[in-house]
Amino acid sequence: MNRRLAAFAATFAVVLGATAVMAQSDVIKQRQTLLKEFGDLTKPVGGMLRGSNAFDLAAVQAALDTYAKSAKELPALFPAGSDTGDTDALPAIWQDKAKFDGLFAKLASDATSARAAITDEASFKANFPGVIRTCGTCHDSFRKKS
Template sequence: MTKRIAMALILAGTAAFAHGGVQNPDVKTRMMGMGDLARQMKLIGGMAKGEAAFDAEAVNTALARMSEAASEIPSLFETPAEDPQSEALPVIWEEFAGFTTRASELEALTAELAGSVTSEAELRPVMQQLGKACRACHATFRE
């Protein structure tokens, strides 16, 4: 078994365990999509903290994946589904235009950054920008 297949199985198992208590299939799908963003942030953050070796290609790939995932956020939340395990707040559907604007801002930021990171020194400012974009949404729309 290759490393890539093994990692995919581990991630799938972890995601299934983490979302195992979720009853609503729309919420489960949402959580899986948002989990992909979190995994990419963790990859970049690990390098920024020195917990993993810097790899420009991996950072730029993660940023591109984040852009793609961010483009899908509005469709993940079109259905106002709730579940006790969800951290999404009902205000998402009350202010859906503002919510989708935040997703579009994250998509644009990550698309702009993807392919631009060439050195470890660039990680800190990238993480600051990503953190700001994530907080802008989470502060209003997530528990």
């Protein structure tokens, strides 16, 4: 009977460990998907700031709506233990989680404010750079340099 119990316990530990690795991998993929979406939406909007793309209010609003929504979801996608694997996340995230989470809260707030303020190209050029600066702060402090 003790052998069966020991075998069950060993099997359970292996399954539990594999589940934890899969969950960690899933959370990394989830956050990468959201952050890739940020990049995909930011490229054309950045072109608008530089003057290489025509101003498109709907594209700007879509980007800001996504930033605001996803910035609220992203902190939960950086749980303890999700710092290894296929990730560019720096250990600083978990060393200063309050600052990291605060940057996402600021991004959500900045995006929401900019969404309300941007009505034309002039207001876009005045308000959008502040949103992007928050992104840059996070990249500079919490993301591996490529």
